[in-house]
Amino acid sequence: MAVRKFGIITEADARGIEPGSTVELEKGGHVTPLAQDTLRARRVTVVPAGSVDPSLPADLAPVSPVQRVAIGSDHTGVALKSALIAYLRPRGIAVNDLGTTGTDAVDYPDIAAAVAKSVTRRESDAGIVIDGAGLGSAMAANKIRGARAAMCTTVTLARYAREHNGANVLALGATLIDAAEARDIVEMFLTTPTREPRYLRRLLKVRRLEESF
16 A cells, blocks of 8 residues: 655644554644644654654554553562663553563563564554563564564663664563663654654565564
């Protein structure tokens, strides 16, 4: 399906755009304030005209802006998970807590897989997985077809993970960062879109690698 192009996007236009889709705004175009709210609620991405390659699958890029997050941690990440939930929910983001909730030991692959499946099934726009170092959860999440998990310890890595690599799951290490650092990383991850055709073409190659085995 061809990407729709607009010179101006009004509230009425925004309500007629398919949720989760991408539209192009012509040079010098304008989005009205009410339309911006509606587009955000419908998870519609607006990009400059000419930036969409129609030959690429429409579902390559991770959902942006993110409105629904699945989050999970093993026993080492419970406190950090609670801090992030308390940060995200007042910002209007729906958070699905997939556990764990106590200090009894659990296995990180189970939690990471549940979060990744929520994302790949489109029940969530993005996922966050937490364990001691974040490495194990990232590896486990990446075993789920369609999941692209990145372990990030800095805001810069979070931006690259999204903008360049189209990550849809963020892995955090509870022993490596504090709550304030985690909030900044999460904020960058959830608000950075993947738009450039060159990055999307590379994502298509990643998908083909995944489908070849």
